[in-house]
Amino acid sequence: MQLHSMWASYPDLEKDLKDVLKTIEKNIQIRDKRVNQNVHSLIHAGGKLLRPAYALLMAEIGPDYERERAVSVAAALEVLHMATLIHDDVVDESPLRRGEPTIHSRYGNHYAVYTGDYLFTVCFKILSKHSDSIQNIEFSSRNIEKILMGELDQMRMRYNLNVTVKEYLSRISGKTAQLFALSCYSGATASKAPRHMAIKAWNIGHYLGMAFQIIDDVLDYTSTDSGLGKPVLNDVLQGVYSLPLIYAMREQKPAFAPLLSKKSEMSDADLNLLLELIEQHQGVEKAFELAQKYTKKAQKEISKLPEGDYKEILERLTNEILTRKI
Amino acid sequence: MQLHSMWASYPDLEKDLKDVLKTIEKNIQIRDKRVNQNVHSLIHAGGKLLRPAYALLMAEIGPDYERERAVSVAAALEVLHMATLIHDDVVDESPLRRGEPTIHSRYGNHYAVYTGDYLFTVCFKILSKHSDSIQNIEFSSRNIEKILMGELDQMRMRYNLNVTVKEYLSRISGKTAQLFALSCYSGATASKAPRHMAIKAWNIGHYLGMAFQIIDDVLDYTSTDSGLGKPVLNDVLQGVYSLPLIYAMREQKPAFAPLLSKKSEMSDADLNLLLELIEQHQGVEKAFELAQKYTKKAQKEISKLPEGDYKEILERLTNEILTRKI
Numbered sequence: 001m002q003l004h005s006m007w008a009s010y011p012d013l014e015k016d017l018k019d020v021l022k023t024i025e026k027n028i029q030i031r032d033k034r035v036n037q038n039v040h041s042l043i044h045a046g047g048k049l050l051r052p053a054y055a056l057l058m059a060e061i062g063p064d065y066e067r068e069r070a071v072s073v074a075a076a077l078e079v080l081h082m083a084t085l086i087h088d089d090v091v092d093e094s095p096l097r098r099g100e101p102t103i104h105s106r107y108g109n110h111y112a113v114y115t116g117d118y119l120f121t122v123c124f125k126i127l128s129k130h131s132d133s134i135q136n137i138e139f140s141s142r143n144i145e146k147i148l149m150g151e152l153d154q155m156r157m158r159y160n161l162n163v164t165v166k167e168y169l170s171r172i173s174g175k176t177a178q179l180f181a182l183s184c185y186s187g188a189t190a191s192k193a194p195r196h197m198a199i200k201a202w203n204i205g206h207y208l209g210m211a212f213q214i215i216d217d218v219l220d221y222t223s224t225d226s227g228l229g230k231p232v233l234n235d236v237l238q239g240v241y242s243l244p245l246i247y248a249m250r251e252q253k254p255a256f257a258p259l260l261s262k263k264s265e266m267s268d269a270d271l272n273l274l275l276e277l278i279e280q281h282q283g284v285e286k287a288f289e290l291a292q293k294y295t296k297k298a299q300k301e302i303s304k305l306p307e308g309d310y311k312e313i314l315e316r317l318t319n320e321i322l323t324r325k326i
Numbered sequence: 327m328q329l330h331s332m333w334a335s336y337p338d339l340e341k342d343l344k345d346v347l348k349t350i351e352k353n354i355q356i357r358d359k360r361v362n363q364n365v366h367s368l369i370h371a372g373g374k375l376l377r378p379a380y381a382l383l384m385a386e387i388g389p390d391y392e393r394e395r396a397v398s399v400a401a402a403l404e405v406l407h408m409a410t411l412i413h414d415d416v417v418d419e420s421p422l423r424r425g426e427p428t429i430h431s432r433y434g435n436h437y438a439v440y441t442g443d444y445l446f447t448v449c450f451k452i453l454s455k456h457s458d459s460i461q462n463i464e465f466s467s468r469n470i471e472k473i474l475m476g477e478l479d480q481m482r483m484r485y486n487l488n489v490t491v492k493e494y495l496s497r498i499s500g501k502t503a504q505l506f507a508l509s510c511y512s513g514a515t516a517s518k519a520p521r522h523m524a525i526k527a528w529n530i531g532h533y534l535g536m537a538f539q540i541i542d543d544v545l546d547y548t549s550t551d552s553g554l555g556k557p558v559l560n561d562v563l564q565g566v567y568s569l570p571l572i573y574a575m576r577e578q579k580p581a582f583a584p585l586l587s588k589k590s591e592m593s594d595a596d597l598n599l600l601l602e603l604i605e606q607h608q609g610v611e612k613a614f615e616l617a618q619k620y621t622k623k624a625q626k627e628i629s630k631l632p633e634g635d636y637k638e639i640l641e642r643l644t645n646e647i648l649t650r651k652i
Contacts, residue, residue, distance in 0.1 A: 030475065030478060031475060031478070031479060031482075032478050032479070032481070032482045035478065083443075084443075087439050087440070087443060090435060090439055091435060091436045091439055091440070109416060109417060109435065110417045110481045111478065111481055113413050113416055113417055113439060113442075114413070114417070114474055114477045114478050114481065115478065116439075116443070117409075117410075117413060117442070117443070117446065117474045117477075118471060118474040118475065118478065120443060120446050120447070121446070121467050121470045121471040121474060122467075122471060124450050124463070124467040124470075125464060125467040125468055125471060128460050128463040128464040128467055129460075129464050131460060134454050134455075134457060134460060134463070137450070137454040137460070137463055138451060138454040138455050141447050141448075141450040141451040141454055142451055144447045144450075145444060145447040145448060145451060148440055148443045148444040148447060149356065149357060149444065151440045151443075152356060152357070152358050152361065152437065152440050152441065152444065153357060153358070155358070155436045155437055155440065156357075156358045
C-alpha cells in the first residue's frame with residue numbers, strides 16, 4: 001500500500017493512515033467489479049489524506065484515545081471527501097482525477113452519481129458504527145448538509161462577475177473549511193475531548209481549510225498541467241471565479257468582462273490575456289497573503305494545544321502543506 | 327396543503343401525512359431560491375407518500391407510540407425517496423417527474439446531483455435527531471447502502487438480453503422492496519416494537535415493495551402517457567428490461583434481439599412490435615400474476631399483526647394500491 005510520499009517523514013501517522021485506507025477498503029464493496037475496481041483505485045491514487053490525518057492528530061487531544069475509533073472516524077471523513085470528489089467530477093465534467101480517468105468519464109454519469117451516493121452512505125455507516133452518541137451523528141449530518149449547501153452556493157455564483165471577496169470566503173468556508181473543521185472536531189470528539197477543546201479543534205480546522213482552499217485556488221492560476229495533474233484554469237472555464245481573479249477584477253472589471261463573457265469558449269490567447277491582467281493587478285500575491293493570514297491563525301491556535309508529540313507533528317505538517325510553492 | 331386524492335378516505339393517516347410534509351418542509355432549506363422552490367414543489371407535487379404511510383401505520387404496532395417520532399421517521403424515509411428520485415432523473419435523463427420539469431432538466435445536472443446529496447444528508451439528520459439508538463442509524467445506513475447497490479446493479483444489467491427473472495427480482499428487491507421494508511421496519515422500531523415484530527414489519531414491507539415495483543414495471547408497458555404522467559416504455563428505451571419483457575423473451579428471444587439491439591433508437595413501429603410480441607407471450611399477465619403472489623404474502627403477514635384500527639387501514643390501503651388497474 002503506497003501513500004503519498006509526503007507521509008514518509010511522519011512514520012507513525014503514515015502507519016495510522018495505512019489503516020485508514022484498510023478500513024475504507026473493507027467498507028467499500030461494490031458488486032460491479034469494474035466500478036469497485038475504479039473506486040479502489042481512487043482510494044490508492046495518491047490522494048493526500050489530509051482530512052483523515054488531521055482527524056487522527058486531533059484524536060490525541062482527548063482523554064480517551066482509542067486507536068480503532070480514531071482510525072474509523074478518519075476513514076469516514078475520507079470516504080465523505082471521496083463521495084464529494086466523484087460528484088464534483090460529474091458536475092465539472094472533469095476527465096481526470098489524480099491522474100486517472102474519472103468514474104463518470106469512464107462509465108458514465110449513471111455510475112458516478114450512484115457510486116457517490118453509495119459512498120455518502122458508507123460514511124454514515126462507519127460514523128454510526130463508531131460514534132458513541134446520536135448527538136455526534138446529528139452534528140456530523142448537520143455539517144455535511146452545510147458542505148453540500150456550499151456546493152450549491154458555488155453553482156449559483158458561477159459566471160457571476162460581481163462575486164465579492166466576502167462571497168468567495170463564505171463559499172469556501174461552507175465547502176472546504178467545513179470539511180476540515182468537521183475532521184478536526186470529529187477527531188477530537190472521538191477521544192472524548194471536552195467541548196471547549198473540540199471547539200478549538202473545529203476552529204483550527206476551519207482556518208486550515210480556508211488557507212488550504214485559497215492556496216489550491218491560487219494554484220489553478222499558477223501551476224502547469226504536468227505539475228498538478230489537472231487542467232489549469234479549469235475553474236475559470238467552469239465559471240468558478242476564485243480569489244486571484246476576484247481581487248484583480250476589483251481593480252479593473254471592464255477589462256475582464258469581454259474575456260469572461262466567452263465563458264468556456266475562451267481561447268488560449270484569451271486565457272493568456274486573463275493571466276496577464278491578473279498578474280498586473282497582483283491577484284495571486286494578494287490571494288496568497290490572505291492564505292497566509294489564515295495559516296497564521298491556525299498556527300496560533302495549534303500552539304495553544306496541550307503539549308505532546310502529536311503537537312509537533314501538527315505544527316510541522318501544517319507548515320509543510322500551507323507553504324506550498326506557488 | 328394538498329395530498330394525493332387517495333388519502334381523502336383515510337382521514338387520520340391524511341392528517342399524519344400532512345405533518346410528514348410539514349416536517350420535510352421545515353428540514354429542507356436551500357439558499358438558492360429557485361432550487362429551493364423546485365424541491366418544495368416536488369414535495370407537494372402529489373407523490374403518493376406510500377413509504378411514510380406504511381412507516382406511520384407500522385409505528386402503531388410497538389408499545390411506545392410517540393406521534394412526533396413516528397412522523398419524523400416517516401419524513402426521513404420520504405426525503406430519502408426524494409433524493410433517489412432526483413438522482414434517478416439525472417441518470418435516466420427524464421424530463422418530467424410527477425408532471426413537473428425535473429431539477430436536472432431545468433437547472434442542469436449540477437444542481438440535481440448536489441440537491442440529491444443534500445437530501446440524503448437531510449435524511450440522516452432527521453433520523454439521528456429522532457432515533458434513540460446508534461444501532462438504528464447503523465441499521466438504516468446499511469440498508470440505504472443496499473438500496474444504492476441495487477441502483478448500481480440495475481445499471482450493470484442494462485441492455486442485457488439475458489437478464490433472468492431471478493436477477494430481476496434480486497434487483498427490485500435491493501431497490502424498491504428494500505426501501506419499503508426499511509420504512510415498515512423503521513416505523514415499528516420508532517414505537518419500540520420488539521425485535522420479532524420489527525422483523526415481521528420488515529417482511530411485510532419487502533412483499534409490498536416487490537408487488538408494488540412489479541406493478542409499476544407492468545404499467546410501463548400498459549399505460550398511456552397521459553394516465554401516468556411519464557413517457558411509456560421509458561424503461562425499455564433506457565435498457566432497463568423488466569418482468570413483462572423478461573417473461574416474453576424467455577419464450578422467443580430471437581424475435582426480440584433485433585428490436586432491442588437498436589437500444590434508445592427504437593422507432594414507434596419497433597415499440598409497437600415489441601408490445602405485440604409481449605402480448606403474444608402474455609408477458610404482462612405473467613408479471614401481474616407474480617405481483618399478486620407477493621400481494622397475497624403481504625396480506626397474509628398483515629393479517630397476523632395485533633388487532634387495532636391501524637390494521638384495518640393497513641389492509642384496505644394494501645388492497646387499494648396493489649390492485650391498481652393494469
